[in-house]
Amino acid sequence: MESISQTEENYLKAIYKIAERAEKPASTNAIAAAMSTSAASVTDMIKRLSEKDLVNYERYRGVTMTKTGQKIATTLIRKHRLWEVFLVEKLDFSWDEVHDIAEQLEHIQSRELITRLDEYLKFPRFDPHGDPIPDEDGVFTFRKQVLLAEMEEAEEGVIVGVHDHTSDFLQYLDRMKLTLGTEIKLVERYAYDDSIKMLLGDSKEIVISKKVSQHLFVQKK
Amino acid sequence: MESISQTEENYLKAIYKIAERAEKPASTNAIAAAMSTSAASVTDMIKRLSEKDLVNYERYRGVTMTKTGQKIATTLIRKHRLWEVFLVEKLDFSWDEVHDIAEQLEHIQSRELITRLDEYLKFPRFDPHGDPIPDEDGVFTFRKQVLLAEMEEAEEGVIVGVHDHTSDFLQYLDRMKLTLGTEIKLVERYAYDDSIKMLLGDSKEIVISKKVSQHLFVQKK
DNA sequence: AAGTATTTTTAGGTTAATCTAAAAATTTAT
């Protein structure tokens, strides 16, 4: 088993996320954008990953992942999300502060460490942003959820995740008391700009923009 | 402030430990041995560190650290030891398993993370091996301690640290119930091979070799 | 289908961190 650098790990994670979402090969440009690097560098790295059988690559045809590559990517995602839980639950960080630190912690190499961390955190299934934490085999818990923007008037549900992970958005949600677990009921949608009036818990009513509604995942009641 | 690579950090820590112990400049060869690398590589790196004003370097004269370099080194040691406490206290690792993981964790960049970790661990002053954890300013708690080998017959004390951090030694200590905090009384020293008979707590008597006695720190009663 | 735009690859170069082999300086021994 040859060693895999942090950079290679990061590429694999990026490719996984792109290819997963699109259900088709990841393009050089898409990877370059995700990694904030040049297309030339991506081609370079792809060749190396392909050489190590971590991705399948055909010139001009894009990249897909091998089983081995997928395993590395999902393990990395697992580690990232477990560390985020640790930072929020144990060290009392807020959900908008943990991503960058987890981005580093996810590269710590120790199977045992993750096993024990998982146990210490009581085997969480979701991270602080509501994203599922894959198990040791890379299997994600599936949860039936919709974007708030897709709900109908009078429907009720619970906020379970975010589609935008920026600090700005997360801090906005904190200020609006739109944290995970909050029960909501869609009161009215204003056709003019698709803004939404909704009920939080069973007391406060607030209005949110279309943009916000497109970045919140809700589990319907 | 230019960025410092993990490799540079590791060199600084190694140089710090060498120069600290010897109270004189660290030699190229000593650094090479500590880093398991060639003398040529060390010369190379030293020049770069010197360029960044992290060490003082004169050709053929060895290396000493600047204030900035020292700060980086002690911060690294602080982080390493805090993580070791975390691994043992919270994740239930044993003291012979934590070094390699801490060796990675010490490079995570986040001031806030360390502040919170320190708080979470209740501001420990010593790590699982009895080594002092420097404060934010790089100041170590000093503790009056002697090697068990230097004690006289009939003297009493408490085991507070180890001078050898290898797994083999730590596991041997576990098996012999010579863990930190154990109270001991030196019963007799056998002149033939300088082995020592001692009392553990106030019940069991055991005999240890000279070598073992030279690797255990004791705080005299 | 040809021409234009876009994407991707190649070519050639840089920097950090390493190496081995050889040269130079310093230290130790005679």
Place this chain on the structure above:
DNA sequence: ATAAATTTTTAGATTAACCTAAAAATACTT
């Protein structure tokens, strides 16, 4: 104080990860 041994530095290469600019392939338009 010379010679021998040791330490340290220099020289020259290599590899991973990046870059820019140019060439090649593919995709989109008319």
